[in-house]
Amino acid sequence: MSAPTATAPFTGLSALLDDVGRDVAEIDVRPPSGETAVFGHDAGTAPRHGSPLADGPAVAFPTTVAEVQRLVRLAARHGVSVVPRGAGSGLSGGAVATSDQLVVSTERLNRIVEISPADEVAVVEPGVLNAALNDRLAPLGLFYAPDPASWRISTIGGNIATNAGGLRCAKYGVTRESVLALDVVLADGSLVSVGHRSIKGVTGLDLVSLFVGSEGVLGIVVGATVRIRPLPVARRTVTAFFDSTAAGAAAIGAITASRVRPSVIEFLDQPTLEGIDAAQRSGLRARGAALLLIELDGFGIDEQTAELTAALEAAGARVRVESDTDAEVLWELRRSGRRFDEGSWYAGGDIAVPKSRIAEIFASFPTIEARHGVALSAVAHAGDGNLHPVVTLPIPAGADPAVVPAALHDAADDLVRAALAVGGTVSGEHGIGTVKRALAAEELAARVRSAQFAVKDALDPSGLFNPGKAL
Amino acid sequence: MSAPTATAPFTGLSALLDDVGRDVAEIDVRPPSGETAVFGHDAGTAPRHGSPLADGPAVAFPTTVAEVQRLVRLAARHGVSVVPRGAGSGLSGGAVATSDQLVVSTERLNRIVEISPADEVAVVEPGVLNAALNDRLAPLGLFYAPDPASWRISTIGGNIATNAGGLRCAKYGVTRESVLALDVVLADGSLVSVGHRSIKGVTGLDLVSLFVGSEGVLGIVVGATVRIRPLPVARRTVTAFFDSTAAGAAAIGAITASRVRPSVIEFLDQPTLEGIDAAQRSGLRARGAALLLIELDGFGIDEQTAELTAALEAAGARVRVESDTDAEVLWELRRSGRRFDEGSWYAGGDIAVPKSRIAEIFASFPTIEARHGVALSAVAHAGDGNLHPVVTLPIPAGADPAVVPAALHDAADDLVRAALAVGGTVSGEHGIGTVKRALAAEELAARVRSAQFAVKDALDPSGLFNPGKAL
Numbered sequence: 016m017s018a019p020t021a022t023a024p025f026t027g028l029s030a031l032l033d034d035v036g037r038d039v040a041e042i043d044v045r046p047p048s049g050e051t052a053v054f055g056h057d058a059g060t061a062p063r064h065g066s067p068l069a070d071g072p073a074v075a076f077p078t079t080v081a082e083v084q085r086l087v088r089l090a091a092r093h094g095v096s097v098v099p100r101g102a103g104s105g106l107s108g109g110a111v112a113t114s115d116q117l118v119v120s121t122e123r124l125n126r127i128v129e130i131s132p133a134d135e136v137a138v139v140e141p142g143v144l145n146a147a148l149n150d151r152l153a154p155l156g157l158f159y160a161p162d163p164a165s166w167r168i169s170t171i172g173g174n175i176a177t178n179a180g181g182l183r184c185a186k187y188g189v190t191r192e193s194v195l196a197l198d199v200v201l202a203d204g205s206l207v208s209v210g211h212r213s214i215k216g217v218t219g220l221d222l223v224s225l226f227v228g229s230e231g232v233l234g235i236v237v238g239a240t241v242r243i244r245p246l247p248v249a250r251r252t253v254t255a256f257f258d259s260t261a262a263g264a265a266a267i268g269a270i271t272a273s274r275v276r277p278s279v280i281e282f283l284d285q286p287t288l289e290g291i292d293a294a295q296r297s298g299l300r301a302r303g304a305a306l307l308l309i310e311l312d313g314f315g316i317d318e319q320t321a322e323l324t325a326a327l328e329a330a331g332a333r334v335r336v337e338s339d340t341d342a343e344v345l346w347e348l349r350r351s352g353r354r355f356d357e358g359s360w361y362a363g364g365d366i367a368v369p370k371s372r373i374a375e376i377f378a379s380f381p382t383i384e385a386r387h388g389v390a391l392s393a394v395a396h397a398g399d400g401n402l403h404p405v406v407t408l409p410i411p412a413g414a415d416p417a418v419v420p421a422a423l424h425d426a427a428d429d430l431v432r433a434a435l436a437v438g439g440t441v442s443g444e445h446g447i448g449t450v451k452r453a454l455a456a457e458e459l460a461a462r463v464r465s466a467q468f469a470v471k472d473a474l475d476p477s478g479l480f481n482p483g484k485a486l
Numbered sequence: 487m488s489a490p491t492a493t494a495p496f497t498g499l500s501a502l503l504d505d506v507g508r509d510v511a512e513i514d515v516r517p518p519s520g521e522t523a524v525f526g527h528d529a530g531t532a533p534r535h536g537s538p539l540a541d542g543p544a545v546a547f548p549t550t551v552a553e554v555q556r557l558v559r560l561a562a563r564h565g566v567s568v569v570p571r572g573a574g575s576g577l578s579g580g581a582v583a584t585s586d587q588l589v590v591s592t593e594r595l596n597r598i599v600e601i602s603p604a605d606e607v608a609v610v611e612p613g614v615l616n617a618a619l620n621d622r623l624a625p626l627g628l629f630y631a632p633d634p635a636s637w638r639i640s641t642i643g644g645n646i647a648t649n650a651g652g653l654r655c656a657k658y659g660v661t662r663e664s665v666l667a668l669d670v671v672l673a674d675g676s677l678v679s680v681g682h683r684s685i686k687g688v689t690g691l692d693l694v695s696l697f698v699g700s701e702g703v704l705g706i707v708v709g710a711t712v713r714i715r716p717l718p719v720a721r722r723t724v725t726a727f728f729d730s731t732a733a734g735a736a737a738i739g740a741i742t743a744s745r746v747r748p749s750v751i752e753f754l755d756q757p758t759l760e761g762i763d764a765a766q767r768s769g770l771r772a773r774g775a776a777l778l779l780i781e782l783d784g785f786g787i788d789e790q791t792a793e794l795t796a797a798l799e800a801a802g803a804r805v806r807v808e809s810d811t812d813a814e815v816l817w818e819l820r821r822s823g824r825r826f827d828e829g830s831w832y833a834g835g836d837i838a839v840p841k842s843r844i845a846e847i848f849a850s851f852p853t854i855e856a857r858h859g860v861a862l863s864a865v866a867h868a869g870d871g872n873l874h875p876v877v878t879l880p881i882p883a884g885a886d887p888a889v890v891p892a893a894l895h896d897a898a899d900d901l902v903r904a905a906l907a908v909g910g911t912v913s914g915e916h917g918i919g920t921v922k923r924a925l926a927a928e929e930l931a932a933r934v935r936s937a938q939f940a941v942k943d944a945l946d947p948s949g950l951f952n953p954g955k956a957l
Contacts, residue, residue, distance in 0.1 A: 133739055133842035156745070180686045189686060191695065192663055205933045212840040214870040215651050215660060215914035217699050218926050219957055220938045224662065224695030228688050245745045248789070268604055274627070274716045275785075314746075315786025318719070369683040371604035399685040443686035455689050462676045466945060467691045473944035474937060486690055 028073055028115055031093040035075070039085050043076040043123075047114040054118045058165075059106030059363075059450060062417075072098065072112035078123045080198065080206060080237045087235065087479070088204035090117050096482050099231035101141065101173025104165045106363065107448030109177060109230045109484055119235060121172045127151055130243070136195060136212055137243050141172020141236050148241075157243045160187035163444065164350060172236050178228030180444030182279045185398025186312075187244075189444070191227045198238030199226055202475040212240055225470070230446050230485035233474045247278070247312035251320060252342030255332035256303025260284040263305030264374035266330035267397045270307075271370060273326040275319050277398065279310035281349055284377060286392030291352035299348070303333060307397065308349055349394075355407065360419050362427045364393075364404040366434035367443030376402055379433045387426040401443035404430050428454065447485045499544055499586055502564040506546070510556050514547040514594075518585040525589045529636075530577030530834075530921060533888075543569065543583035549594045551669065551677060551708045558706065558950070559675035561588050567953050570702035572612065572644025575636045577834065578919030580648060580701045580955055590706060592643045598622055601714070607666060607683055608714050612643020612707050619712075628714045631658035634915065635821060643707050649699030651915030653750045656869025657783075658715075660915070662698040669709030670697055673946040683711055696941070701917050701956035704945045718749070718783035722791060723813030726803035727774025731755040734776030735845035737801035738868045741780075742841060744797040746790050748869065750781040752820055755848060757863030762823035770819070774804060778868065779820055820865075826878065831890050833898045835864075835875040837905035838914030847873055850904045858897040872914035875901050899925065918956045 028047070035044050045051050051071030056062070077083045090097045098112040100120045112118045125142035132155055139148060145166040148159050162181035163169055169179070175197070179190045187193075196210030210216065210223035226233055257263035263282060270280060283291075283306045288299040299306060307327070311319045324334045337345060355361045368376055373395055380391040393404040406426045410416050431441055431454050441447070441454045456464065467486050472478075499518070506515050516522050522542030527533070548554045561568045569583040571591045583589045596613035603626055610619060616637040619630050632645055633652035640650070646668070650661045658664075667681030681687065681694035697704055728734035734753060741751060754762075754777045759770040770777060778798070782790045795805045808816060826832045839847055844866055851862040864875040877897045881887050902912055902925050912918070912925045927935065938957050943949075 131840075131842065133742060134840040135742065136840070178688045178692070180688075184685055188659070188663065191692070192659065201933070201937065207931060207934045207937060209934055211838065211911045212909045213838045213872070213911065213914070214655055215838045215867075215872045216911040217649050217651075217913050217915060217917050218911050218922075218929055219918060219935070220704075220941055221649070221662070221695050221699050222934070222937060222941075224692050224698075225941070227695075228692050233691075245747070248745050248793075271604060271606065274719050276716070313786070314784065314789045318785045322719075367682065367684040367686045369602075369605040369607070371602065396686075401684070401686045438683045440682045440684065440687040440689050442688050443684070444688060446688050447690060451689075458689055460678060462672070463678045463680055463693070464690070466672065466678060466693060469944035470691055470693075470696070470941055473940035 027093040027095045028117065031089050031095045031117065032073060034089050034093070035086070039082065042082050042086065045074045047071055047073050054100065054103070054120070055112050057103045057105040057108060057110040059445070059448070060108040060111055070114045072114055072116045072118045074118040074120055076120050076123050080200070083119060083200045083235055083237050084204045084206060086117065086119055087200050087202065091202060091204065091477065091479055097479055098481050099176065099235045101170035101176065102144070102168055104169040105173060105177060105446065105448065106365070107442065107446045108450045109446050109448035109481070111449050121170060124237060128238070130155065132157060134212060135243050136240050138238065138240050139171050140238060141170060141175070143171050145169055145171055145174060152243055153246070156246050158246050159193065159241060159243050161190040161193050171239055171241065175227050175236050175239060176229065176231050177444070177446040180396070180399070180401060182281060182396055184396065185280065186276055186278045191224055193242045194223060194227050194239060195242055196240035197223050197226050197236055199234040199236055201234045202477065202479040206237070210240065214242070228446070230448060231481040232471055232485050234480065248314055249316040250310060250312045251316050252337040252345060253309045253311065253320060253323060253334060254337055254345065255307040255309065255327040255334050257305040257332055258303060260305045260377055261374065262331055263307060264377045266307065266327060266332055267373055268371060269326045269330035270323065273322055275311070275323045275326070277309045277323070278312040280396070280398040281308040282306070282373070282395040282397040283308065283349070284392055286390065287353060287394055290392065291348050294354040295348060295352050297348055297352065307332070308345055355405070357416070358410055360408045360410060360423050362406045362423045364402070364427050364430050365442050365445040366404070366431055366439055367399070367401040368434050368437050368439030370400045372437040372439065373397060373400060373402065375437055376433055383426050383429045383433070386429065387422040389422055389426045391426065400439070449484060498564040498566045499588065502560050502566045502588065503544060505560050505564070506557070510553065513553050513557065516545045518542055518544050525571065525574070525591070526583050528574045528576040528579060528581040530916070530919070531579045531582055541585045543585055543587045543589045545589040545591055547591050547594050551671070554590060554671045554706055554708050555675045555677060557588065557590055558671050558673065562673060562675065562948065562950055568950055569952050570647065570706045572641035572647065573615070573639055575640040576644060576648060576917065576919065577836070578913065578917045579921045580917050580919035582920050592641060595708060601626065603628060605683060606714050607711050609709065609711050610642050611709060612641060612646070614642050616640055616642055616645055623714055624717070627717050629717050630664065630712060630714050632661040632664050642710055642712065646698050646707050646710060647700065647702050648915070648917040651867070651870070651872060653752060653867060655867065656751065657747055657749045662695055664713045665694060665698050665710060666713055667711035668694050668697050668707055670705040670707055672705045673948065673950040677708070681711065685713070699917070701919060702952040703942055703956050704951065719785055720787040721781060721783045722787050723808040723816060724780045724782060724791060724794060724805060725808055725816065726778040726780065726798040726805050728776040728803055729774060731776045731848055732845065733802055734778060735848045737778065737798060737803055738844055739842060740797045740801035741794065744793055746782070746794045746797070748780045748794070749783040751867070751869040752779040753777070753844070753866040753868040754779065754820070755863055757861065758824060758865055761863065762819050765825040766819060766823050768819055768823065778803070779816055826876070828887070830878045830880050831894050832876055832878045833894045835873070835898050835901050836913050836916040837875070837902055837910055838870070838872040839905050839908050839910030841871045843908040843910065844868060844871060844873065846908055847904055854897050854900045854904070857900065858893040860893055860897045862897065871910070920955055
């Protein structure tokens with residue numbers, strides 16, 4: 016515990032830090048300072064282009080559930096709002112905090128408590144990295160299915176807070192489908208255990224699902240029982256290249272019409288392939304103008320491959336079963352291949368649409384590009400209708416990089432409206448946070464929003480947790 | 487609309503029926519009478535052994551969402567509580583209603599609004615039977631996965647209200663995993679649409695999951711967008727017979743330890759096999775003292791069969807791949823084979839436990855039988871740890887069948903406590919209703935219950951919907 020300093024300007028927070036120092040000095044708590052500034056942002060809201068950072072929030076690093084409870088009770092007593100934080104890898108501002116707030120970091124609550132192959136569950140603390148859990152499971156022939164692109168750096172707790180998606184969701188479900196039970200510290204500091212150590216269980220309202228995806232506005236997840244599965248007996252990567260983005264997008268429906276359900280279906284449009292080639296000196300564009308990068312898994316991998324290949328070839332694709340070596344390269348290119356350099360402004364998106372409307376979204380790009388003078392591209396998790404469009408604009412010589420033109424965000428907003436127009440949603444997997452609250456208000460009816468606020472108020476009547484987020 | 491009669495003794499309900507007759511006479515509403523008595527109970531709480539029925543509730547049969555809204559608003563105005571009802575096939579009293587209440591039946595809201603193979607969704611009204619949806623999907627090569635044993639007679643809306651399970655849940659998930667979006671009439675009569683027409687979507691709190699399994703205490707589901715899937719390319723039934731219940735229960739772990747995940751794993755103990763044989767003149771017991779009745783599906787059915795067979799044989803089973811004809815007979819025996827005649831009292835259970843503890847539950851039967859002088863048997867959905875124990879006791883000559891001995895329910899309660907003792911739950915898939923509220927209170931901590939009530943109050947502050955159920 017560092018002593019509070021004069022830089023803590025808010026009475027409530029100063030008093031809270033005094034109390035922590037006196038009563039629970041074993042908890043590591045940092046007062047607001049320039050050094051905690053990094054805890055004021057997440058990966059989606061960190062200032063770019065060298066903007067100076069303001070003082071950050073106070074940050075606590077509890078190592079036990081009891082410490083989390085103590086912190087929450089003290090914060091409640093002093094009227095200091097609490098911002099739960101995992102790895103800070105979120106993209107929607109869900110962990111943004113100001114210098115009058117207390118961030119409760121879960122990074123030292125990082126124990127894998129139990130792995131039970133017989134019950135097909137793992138019990139973890141929230142700060143366990145997604146990758147760390149899978150590293151422990153793999154030698155046992157098991158895996159934890161939710162695989163957000165951030166899986167190497169994001170925590171299970173953060174994944175739960177955002178109901179994180181990923182690549183494998185169409186087959187294995189989003190995070191919610193893998194969470195069986197939770198321990199949660201509520202706004203009064205009490206600890207509740209909800210859910211079951213079995214797939215089934217219907218005792219009262221489903222509070223587990225309510226906490227999953229609640230972005231820290233209802234409580235702090237301090238423990239989770241998650242579902243684990245046997246690793247597939249086989250995995251195979253299949254590529255399908257097309258002569259145009261439109262042809263590739265149209266072919267997604269051919270997979271749906273088949274009986275094959277790949278574990279992963281990633282669609283990369285022409286600018287994405289060109290961007291990856293430019294950054295990585297790869298040669299994807301030479302093979303086509305759009306790519307469906309597909310992973311099959313499970314039993315009958317040859318049968319699956321044959322049916323998938325037939326469906327894709329009928330849709331005009333050039334199909335190849337990739338070697339394990341080539342497959343590894345392709346997936347690495349997909350995950351981290353494209354780079355957005357300092358020479359451009361960019362804005363990312365996270366819309367989801369009904370599967371059959373994916374092609375329409377790609378078809379809307381030229382109009383939006385022309386309207387705002389920007390460039391658009393997207394990768395889609397095609398199996399579940401989730402697109403990640405990127406809006407880019409070169410920074411002209413002499414322009415201040417910190418002054419982002421409105422065109423960038425206007426184009427991103429137009430994409431969201433294009434998604435809403437076809438029955439889609441503002442956020443497929445990143446969450447609302449601070450960044451998408453206005454757009455969420457366009458998606459949700461007033462009565463739905465009021466119902467969400469009523470539930471929030473029911474569990475956190477004084478608005479202690481993560482105010483101004485998600486809702 | 488029938489006119490209210492003198493048999494409606496409660497001022498609020500009489501006034502409500504007057505208003506309906508005057509303002510919305512197109513809605514078919516029956517006042518309380520002996521003829522509505524059947525709407526006062528569900529399949530789990532209907533009086534047995536010829537008990538006389540008291541007057542039932544008032545019952546409305548709206549045919550449109552707007553009519554549901556009108557009914558709810560009128561009920562709220564007159565302080566009459568509303569009991570939503572599907573097919574009445576529930577087993578926990580979730581649809582029980584008294585003569586001062588208004589039952590809103592969804593049976594005439596039974597349209598299949600849309601089937602979209604391209605989006606892999608169906609849009610249905612709540613009164614659509616589970617079987618009716620699957621009858622429409624099958625010719626398209628599609629199916630709706632949740633398969634409660636009541637699927638021929640239960641509605642999708644009722645399945646949603648109870649988060650119904652079934653046989654295929656370990657592979658395909660419970661009802662919640664197949665519900666993407668809902669239209670719900672809230673306690674103020676407003677209609678809200680929550681959720682998305684895509685697998686992903688994280689815009690605010692997950693109210694869809696909150697309504698699923700809420701047993702009608704938060705609102706009336708009037709529309710649902712559910713996930714549909716391609717029918718498996720192959721299905722195969724495998725039987726594994728064992729020399730004892732204990733040997734069979736122990737072998738469940740051998741499937742878990744393999745890489746095969748059957749679509750269905752039903753475990754039938756020795757008394758269940760004997761009961762089926764007695765009722766159906768089948769010959770199951772001659773093949774063994776316990777049975778794992780397994781369905782595999784999907785690609786690579788031969789590979790799956792080989793791996794499963796090896797795992798089961800190593801666990802001491804006599805394994806056979808059944809012909810399609812024999813398989814059909816076996817599944818019919820499983821679903822409806824055992825009969826409980828009028829000569830016995832019986833009580834059914836619905837506990838769920840961690841998969842690895844199933845054998846312990848079966849092992850606890852002799853002690854509980856000896857303690858209460860009853861007979862116990864159970865079928866288990868072994869893939870997800872859900873057991874349906876049955877407690878039976880012959881009715882002695884001259885005894886009043888309507889006076890059920892306490893031993894019956896005491897034994898059932900002991901089974902629930904045995905489940906709780908190994909980390910299980912009071913109800914795997916039937917719900918709490920009126921029947922299991924006391925036991926649910928044993929499972930859930932006081933703070934969890936208060937959180938559930940707070941959420942209930944947030945969405946239904948005057949307690950309009952289904953009072954005294956679920957929570």
